Amino acid sequence: MxxxxxxxxxxxxxxxxxxxxxxxxxxxxxxxxxxxxxxxxxxxxxxxxxxxxxxxxxxxxPLPDFSARRNLSSNEKRELGAYAAGMVRPGQTIFLDGGTTTEEIARHLPRDFAFTLVTHSPTIAGELEHHPTADVILIGGWLYKHSMVATGAAAMAAISTVRPDIFFLGVTAIHPSRGLSTGNFEEAAIKRHIAQCSDQTFVAVTQEKLDAVSPCHILPLAAISGMIVPRSLGEDSLKPYRNAGVAILPA
Amino acid sequence: MxxxxxxxxxxxxxxxxxxxxxxxxxxxxxxxxxxxxxxxxxxxxxxxxxxxxxxxxxxxxPLPDFSARRNLSSNEKRELGAYAAGMVRPGQTIFLDGGTTTEEIARHLPRDFAFTLVTHSPTIAGELEHHPTADVILIGGWLYKHSMVATGAAAMAAISTVRPDIFFLGVTAIHPSRGLSTGNFEEAAIKRHIAQCSDQTFVAVTQEKLDAVSPCHILPLAAISGMIVPRSLGEDSLKPYRNAGVAILPA
DNA sequence: CCGCCTCATGCGGGAATTTGCACGAATATG
DNA sequence: CATATTCGTGCAAATTCCCGCATGAGGCGG
Known part of the structure; x- marks a missing residue:
């Protein structure tokens, strides 16, 4: 380097x-x-x-009010992002879901070795514009604007052609018995499909997503390889997930 | 070499x-x-x-790059963008190439009726995030970071599945006899393919691209439906293109 | 065809830079 | 005050840099 x-x-x-x-x-x-x-x-x-x-x-x-507030709201996410990005190894293929948490992962991706990044989010792809070593594969499809990810049959088909080592999944809610869920049916289907194509699936969640349920079910907890959570989270809030057999990775 | x-x-x-x-x-x-x-x-x-x-x-x-490029979108390009965007009709399918000129088109797209926009550029797709009426189809593939467009076999295949009414093409150079060209071979191949799939192809060019040739040939002038040029351009500089049979559309 | 010139290229060698390690000093922390 | 990091410096090994030189290809006039 x-x-x-x-x-x-x-x-x-x-x-x-x-x-x-x-x-x-x-x-x-x-x-x-x-x-x-x-x-x-x-x-x-x-x-x-x-x-x-x-x-x-x-x-x-830094300016006290603005950046302080910004730090406060996203410090957790940055931690998660940095930790998740640290899991990437040279030569691996990584699938990055859309969302603000996964965007944070994109920002922290290692820059000193080569790997392949797959994403169906143009926003994530944009983050990688100046990344020196990542090969970026963009998954196309019908763009669901609310969350800015490609969906639909074309996206499904394109996803089937890759086999990521790690899928970093973003969700809106996670629940000990109801599993992972999100707000849109198409999105849920895509996320499920990506997870099925991937070797390992990790979900990064901040505190406010814990013990919540959104309309569209994605996967049961058993289907994921681990959940990445803020280090600040207490053992009490994690215990139900630990009991459900999920590997907990404190960032 | x-x-x-x-x-x-x-x-x-x-x-x-x-x-x-x-x-x-x-x-x-x-x-x-x-x-x-x-x-x-x-x-x-x-x-x-x-x-x-x-x-x-x-x-x-790399930091000031962002703002610098944004400032670079001159009045000329804005004119071109607004004019090209005005060509779009309700219900049409529009393919937008990557590049700063086409980005300007994306910014001016009509917001009062529905149409379908196809692009292989995550940057362009990002511009459309808050567009109220456009259906956006993202073309995936290997992301060529220099110009931030999806390329390769996957992109070619995905493009083949759409049939745009209008393709707004971006080039780095246009020449009366040598036609349209750009700096990268893959890019050129993609652009050519899109044009072949499209009903009409329009190229928007600013003055500095006139009478220039870049390494990779895309298409002859005869293959395009028209070129959109700044209104300020003199008749002298346009005559060679008019003589070559190209329709000139002053923005 | 020949001699001559120019220029790009690769190679050798010495200089300069960078990097990791060791060790004692400086600084934080309880 | 004790302990654990962290810091700075000297040093050696590795890498990179620059300079000069020889070689060979290509151009040009004779």
């Missing part, structure tokens, strides 16, 4: 998360902490960031 | 990946790293890229 590319990535992380932790970046980019520290020192000298013990902070503190 | 061709390839890689790694390019083009380094040095001197240890990076960081 190029030094400048790495520094660009660090800046990206800084802009996205509002902070950089040397150790974590070193792990995620697979270089020594020394290298990251050197980068941070160098970039601090150029005035690109402020060096602090353990990592770095933006040169100018 | 020609030097200039190699340098063009390097620029393509740079645009596509956001970085160039000398070693990798040398392997893939089967020349010594010294040659690539010489190219990079030369191109850096011309201001085409920024030399970094291990390869090269784009001259401008």
């Amino acid at each position: 190029l030094t400048s590319q790495r520094q660009t990535t660090i800046l990206d992380i800084l802009r996205r998360d509002g902070q950089v932790i040397a150790k974590r970046v070193a792990e995620s980019l697979d270089v020594s902490e020394d290298t990251i520290r050197r980068d941070l020192r160098e970039m601090a000298a150029e005035g690109l960031l402020k060096r602090v013990h353990g990592g770095a902070m933006p040169i100018a503190p | 020609l030097t200039s061709q190699r340098q063009t390839t390097i620029l393509d890689i740079l645009r596509r990946d956001g970085q160039v790694i000398a070693k990798r390019v040398a392997e893939s083009l089967d020349v010594s790293e010294d040659t690539i380094r010489r190219d990079l040095r030369e191109m850096a001197a011309e201001g085409l890229l920024k030399r970094v240890h291990g390869g090269a990076m784009p001259i401008a960081p």
Whole structure:
């Protein structure tokens, strides 16, 4: 990986998360902490960031109200996204569902090795425009505008031609006995079909989706390989899912 | 391989990946790293890229790219977009090519009656997210990131299943005798195929694309139904095309 | 056809850069 | 104050860079 590319990535992380932790970046980019520290020192000298013990902070503190609120609402999702993206291995084929949570996964996808990304969401595809190493396969079909994903027979057929290693599924609701559900019938059918074509299916859910049910059933809990949840979630709220035999992955 | 061709390839890689790694390019083009380094040095001197240890990076960081390109949509392009969008009739099926000019068409599409829009560009599809009356069909395939359009066999097959009334084609160059051309072979093949599937094909071109030729031929002028040009364009620059039998539509 | 020139290319070698590791100093944390 | 990270520096290995040179292809005038 190029030094400048790495520094660009660090800046990206800084802009996205509002902070950089040397150790974590070193792990995620697979270089020594020394290298990251050197980068941070160098970039601090150029005035690109402020060096602090353990990592770095933006040169100018973010605006208190707006970005604070934004951070608050999506911090959880960012965590989920980063964790899920970290599951990707070189050479794998990943299917990314549409939705804001999966969009967060797209933003955090590793940039230092090659993999194939399949999606039926033009929004997700757009996120990948400047990704340096991902091969992107777009699934076409009738565009369901509410959630901006391709659906219908054409999409189903196209999906059948791929066999993803991992499917990151987005849902609107998850329930210990009623399983996964969403608001639209076509969408549900597509998600089910993708899951059936995929080797593993992981669903990333934030707190407000727990113990909820939406009109259209997608899959039972038994059909998924695991659910990715915010680390902040208490054991109490997770126990019903654990009891149902679902693997819990705290981000 | 020609030097200039190699340098063009390097620029393509740079645009596509956001970085160039000398070693990798040398392997893939089967020349010594010294040659690539010489190219990079030369191109850096011309201001085409920024030399970094291990390869090269784009001259401008990818961040301002977004706003810069958005600003680039000049009055000329808006005119063209509005005029082309005005050609759409209720119930028709419209195929929109990828590109900044066609994006401008997407922004001006009529919102007071229903029609079907087909596109192989996730960017264009994204523009239609909040369109009230358009049915959007997304064509899937391998995503060519430089121009953000789906290409390849899957895209070709999907295109064959639709029969648009109008295809709004985007090109990088148009020439009185050499016809329409673009920078990428796959792209050219896709555009040609769409045109063959469509009832009518219109190309919208701004002044700087006139009398130019790009590496990959798409179609002869005889194959298009008309060219949409800025109203400000002089008769002199249009005469060669009029003589070639092309219908000229001043926006 | 020949000699001459130009230019791109690959190669060798020394310089420069980068990177990971080790070790003592500095800093946070309870 | 004790302990655990984290930091900075020196150092060695690896990689990358640049310069000069030889080779060979292609162009051009004689």
